[in-house]
Amino acid sequence: MPSLFVxxxxxxxxxxxxxxxxxxxxxxxxxxxxxxxxxxxxTARIARHQAERDGxxxxxxxxxxxxxxxxxxxxxxxxxxxxxxxLWLSNLMLAERDISGALDALERAVAGAAGLVILVSNExxxxxxxxxxxxxxxxxxxxxxxxxxxxxxxxxxxVCAGLAVRxx
Amino acid sequence: MPSLFVxxxxxxxxxxxxxxxxxxxxxxxxxxxxxxxxxxxxTARIARHQAERDGxxxxxxxxxxxxxxxxxxxxxxxxxxxxxxxLWLSNLMLAERDISGALDALERAVAGAAGLVILVSNExxxxxxxxxxxxxxxxxxxxxxxxxxxxxxxxxxxVCAGLAVRxx
Amino acid sequence: MPSLFVxxxxxxxxxxxxxxxxxxxxxxxxxxxxxxxxxxxxTARIARHQAERDGxxxxxxxxxxxxxxxxxxxxxxxxxxxxxxxLWLSNLMLAERDISGALDALERAVAGAAGLVILVSNExxxxxxxxxxxxxxxxxxxxxxxxxxxxxxxxxxxVCAGLAVRxx
Numbered sequence: 001m002p003s004l005f006v007x008x009x010x011x012x013x014x015x016x017x018x019x020x021x022x023x024x025x026x027x028x029x030x031x032x033x034x035x036x037x038x039x040x041x042x043t044a045r046i047a048r049h050q051a052e053r054d055g056x057x058x059x060x061x062x063x064x065x066x067x068x069x070x071x072x073x074x075x076x077x078x079x080x081x082x083x084x085x086x087l088w089l090s091n092l093m094l095a096e097r098d099i100s101g102a103l104d105a106l107e108r109a110v111a112g113a114a115g116l117v118i119l120v121s122n123e124x125x126x127x128x129x130x131x132x133x134x135x136x137x138x139x140x141x142x143x144x145x146x147x148x149x150x151x152x153x154x155x156x157x158x159v160c161a162g163l164a165v166r167x168x
Numbered sequence: 169m170p171s172l173f174v175x176x177x178x179x180x181x182x183x184x185x186x187x188x189x190x191x192x193x194x195x196x197x198x199x200x201x202x203x204x205x206x207x208x209x210x211t212a213r214i215a216r217h218q219a220e221r222d223g224x225x226x227x228x229x230x231x232x233x234x235x236x237x238x239x240x241x242x243x244x245x246x247x248x249x250x251x252x253x254x255l256w257l258s259n260l261m262l263a264e265r266d267i268s269g270a271l272d273a274l275e276r277a278v279a280g281a282a283g284l285v286i287l288v289s290n291e292x293x294x295x296x297x298x299x300x301x302x303x304x305x306x307x308x309x310x311x312x313x314x315x316x317x318x319x320x321x322x323x324x325x326x327v328c329a330g331l332a333v334r335x336x
Numbered sequence: 337m338p339s340l341f342v343x344x345x346x347x348x349x350x351x352x353x354x355x356x357x358x359x360x361x362x363x364x365x366x367x368x369x370x371x372x373x374x375x376x377x378x379t380a381r382i383a384r385h386q387a388e389r390d391g392x393x394x395x396x397x398x399x400x401x402x403x404x405x406x407x408x409x410x411x412x413x414x415x416x417x418x419x420x421x422x423l424w425l426s427n428l429m430l431a432e433r434d435i436s437g438a439l440d441a442l443e444r445a446v447a448g449a450a451g452l453v454i455l456v457s458n459e460x461x462x463x464x465x466x467x468x469x470x471x472x473x474x475x476x477x478x479x480x481x482x483x484x485x486x487x488x489x490x491x492x493x494x495v496c497a498g499l500a501v502r503x504x
Contacts, residue, residue: 007329009294009461011479041469123328125177126345127295127463128303133209135464143179147330158328160459160494161343161486163503167331175497177462291496293345295463296471301377311347315498326496335499 003110003117005153006164007146010122013162015049015083018120023056025116027079031059032069034088049083063091067105074113085121085149089141103145107152119153121146171278171285173321174332175314178290181330183217183251186288191224193284195247199227200237202256217251231259235273242281253289253317254310267309275320287321289314339446339453341489342500343482346458349498351385351419354456359392361452363415367395368405370424385419399427403441410449421457421485422478435477443488455489457482 004021008014022029031053037043050059062069066088073080082088092099110117125143130136150156156167172189176182190197199221205211218227230237234256241248250256260267278285293311298304318324324335340357344350358365367389373379386395398405402424409416418424428435446453461479466472486492492503 005329009459009479010465011461011476011483012459013479013483016483041472121329123177123180123294123462124464125179125462126291126293126459128292128298128307129178130464136209139464140179143177143181146328147179147181147184150329150331156329156331158333160482160503161341161457161492162483163486163492165333165494165501165503167328167333173497289497291345291348291462293347294459294461296460296466296475297346304377308347311345311349314496315347315349315352318497318499324497324499326501333501335496335501 003113003119003153003155005150005156006118006120006159007123007150007156007167008159009126012159014120014159016052016162017157017159017164018081018083018118019053022079022081022116022118025079027077027116029057030073030078030080031057032062032066032073032080032082033059034063034066034082034084034091036063036091063088064095064097067102067109070106070109070113070117074115074117076114079116079118080113081118081120083120085119085145086124086142089145090138093138093141099141099145103148107148110149110152119149121149123158171281171287171321171323173318173324174286174288174327175291175318175324176327180327182288182327184220184330185325185327185332186249186251186286187221190247190249190284190286193247195245195284197225198241198246198248199225200230200234200241200248200250201227202231202234202250202252202259204231204259231256232263232265235270235277238274238277238281238285242283242285244282247284247286248281249286249288251288253287253313254292257309257313258306261306261309267313271313271316275316278317278320287317289317291326339449339455339489339491341486341492342454342456342495343459343486343492343503344495348495350456350495352388352498353493353495353500354417354419354454355389358415358417358452358454361415363413363452365393366409366414366416367393368398368402368409368416368418369395370399370402370418370420370427372399372427399424400431400433403438403445406442406445406449406453410451410453412450415452415454416449417454417456419456421455421481422460425477425481426474429474429477435481439481439484443484446485446488455485457485459494
């Protein structure tokens with residue numbers, strides 16, 4: 001039932017912070033990966049993240065059906081780490097899924113989950129307005145999703161340079 | 169006389185936070201809109217923001233002459249919500265107005281206003297250095313304006329994922 | 337021995353905050369400049385920053401050999417202000433130096449310095465993913481460097497609109 005929202009910029013240490021919190025909970029950790037290895041750069045990033053998780057971690061891939069994966073994997077004695085919401089949204093947009101409906105389902109899944117759920121997401125709105133319309137739409141969707149999910153979690157932190165500031 | 173500076177990224181919930189604070193003040197709310205509907209995307213954004221404000225709100229357009237609008241509209245028993253400084257700066261740059269002089273006038277207007285004034289602005293400097301010189305100049309102007317206006321307000325908050333962190 | 341990490345966006349007031357902290361320390365201030373004046377824009381920026389420092393300040397240029405400059409300049413009764421890490425990293429990348437090794441050396445220099453060391457850096461990861469691979473690599477390097485240096489400093493703050501939020 002408790003839930004934690006972790007937001008930060010690229011390479012801010014947000015995943016590491018979330019992982020540290022998951023491991024400190026003493027619960028059995030499950031990593032819900034939303035990344036898809038489309039290219040070499042992403043493959044390297046996934047491998048690097050995997051290398052930072054030790055043998056206690058179970059990994060489940062959920063590039064699109066994240067609410068269902070949360071419902072299936074959550075349980076008392078378990079902590080789910082969703083890394084990250086931003087890639088999940090990007091996958092939904094590419095697959096032309098209904099994003100608003102998907103967020104409704106995600107809210108229900110987080111609210112209904114036993115154990116601990118940790119959501120990692122990116123702040124992508126603090127740069128200059130992007131040139132292209134798709135990037136602007138993505139920025140909007142990501143911002144709205146962050147507001148919704150931060151609102152429905154019990155605790156929220158902003159990570160900057162590896163250090164967390166309490167948001168709520 | 170009291171004043172509040174609200175800064176956040178795109179779709180961070182900064183306008184909503186400012187609106188909530190305005191409504192919680194119990195004062196008669198006036199929305200000072202700096203947006204200009206140049207294209208369909210902006211028209212949609214303006215309409216969406218309007219739909220979030222109920223019948224209590226009065227709307228005044230001030231794309232360029234914002235200090236004058238604040239001086240004219242402010243009064244005891246009223247709260248002015250300026251949304252947002254960043255678009256106002258962008259309008260001033262496009263109109264080739266004197267930005268430093270306009271900020272002097274804005275500071276005087278905010279300091280001299282009866283009632284409550286709330287300024288909403290964007291953090292635009294936490295991405296990669298933009299490729300084009302105009303975007304870099306805008307980023308500089310926005311950053312300097314944010315420093316000046318945050319300094320002259322009584323209270324300042326940073327909004328991230330809909331949640332506010334106190335800056336002062 | 338004490339050290340302070342100051343992070344913020346472009347034109348966030350991070351340099352001014354660092355300078356204020358340096359001057360408030362009462363120690364003899366040394367400015368370690370990593371900027372290189374490649375073009376008119378950068379020349380103007382350097383001149384503007386210099387104009388904000390009074391006669392008490394000594395300026396030392398350290399575009400590449402920053403750890404060595406810290407080791408050489410630090411001393412009891414002195415405060416070193418490194419402005420900024422991000423440009424130093426950019427210089428290292430352009431010069432094809434070993435960044436990981438340079439960060440090891442920087443950590444040792446900061447940890448071993450007598451007096452006060454203040455490091456200024458940029459948050460560059462809170463915008464949309466950059467289009468080009470070099471900008472993405474730079475964003476990664478900057479983020480990792482920020483995590484490492486924030487971790488090794490005694491105190492860290494995030495500056496937004498000229499105001500500081502304590503990170504640790």
